[in-house]
Amino acid sequence: MARKETITKDEILNAAFQITREKGFSQVSARSLAAKAGCSTQPIFRVYKNMEELGGELFEKAIAFFNDYYAKFPKKSETPFANLGLAYIRFAQEEQQLFKLLFMADNRHGKSLYDLLNGSNGWVVKEINNAKFYGCKDPGGMFMRMWIFIHGSACMALTGDYDLQEEDTVKLLEESYQAFLSL
Amino acid sequence: MARKETITKDEILNAAFQITREKGFSQVSARSLAAKAGCSTQPIFRVYKNMEELGGELFEKAIAFFNDYYAKFPKKSETPFANLGLAYIRFAQEEQQLFKLLFMADNRHGKSLYDLLNGSNGWVVKEINNAKFYGCKDPGGMFMRMWIFIHGSACMALTGDYDLQEEDTVKLLEESYQAFLSL
């Protein structure tokens, strides 16, 4: 019989995720990854065909992480899109590297922004329905405007051009929603 | 006496700028740059101490390019921030790589976003004064909100999540300004 596996796919993926989280996806190399996982480069190429394949699974793991982040994020506002937006902006502030990977990179691995946001729980759909429920006449347009605003805040957080605290962000999002309602 | 110089600093910088514009700053390597400039790598290290120094001058050149782009951009709206915003968004659409370098990268080479936008002509100041002239009570807050919105549009253009044409963008910016006025 054969030798037992000591380095699992999960361990490798987790190590890659850690590096990505701390220093960014570009810092995940075969060797840096091996070092983080405490092995040589061989186990990596046993479980993954190549580094690109690992990139794909890493992206999936990042999606799951964001979904979990949002699922656990405490609700702070009744205003449609405000909670999702607040979580998104805080995610950008707290998990800069993951945010870059998910929402600012060229390669989304076939997924659309909507796919990423809507997640497995249909969160965007829920927010849009919520807006409808609260009497918004053009929920689609509202989502577009709000998302431009939310994404702008998040991206500016990454370059150090947005540094509002949570309370102020909530206020900003609620105000913006009200302002866009008038259109 | 000494041999005449055949490869100038300008030629090298222009070649680097071309590569950046076409394929992104990350694609500017000593060798790719030499190839583009039609020389060996030596002239590069004659005029620049190292590649980082070239990076600095390249950034400056990109700033100048954006300033020129905006200076020549035809005015399409009377609404404060709308022209600047429109130019910014179109710049993101047409010059993706330069936009990334200037407005999305970590390293701004000591310049703030305000520095970059305000340029040598005080454009932001002018827009803020313009808003004041048109009766905006909180021009600073308006700039912040408008810029979040504008930057969000531009960044979404880069990931393919914003594809409005010029007219629609103008309308969107004008509407947003009006909406924010109500705050």
Place this chain on the structure above:
DNA sequence: CTATTATAATAACATATGTTACCAAAACGA
């Protein structure tokens, strides 16, 4: 205990990077 076999470490290969050493090629005053 031994043969088999999957695992994983070492080391290599091929390539790309910044940077430098070295040398050949101008350019021009003497």
Place this chain on the structure above:
DNA sequence: TCGTTTTGGTAACATATGTTATTATAATAG
């Protein structure tokens, strides 16, 4: 023409990358 000096090409060095070949290491069926 010769000597001096700067310029620029070739080639090297050091390092980092993905990937693969080779070898040593378990693990267990027989």
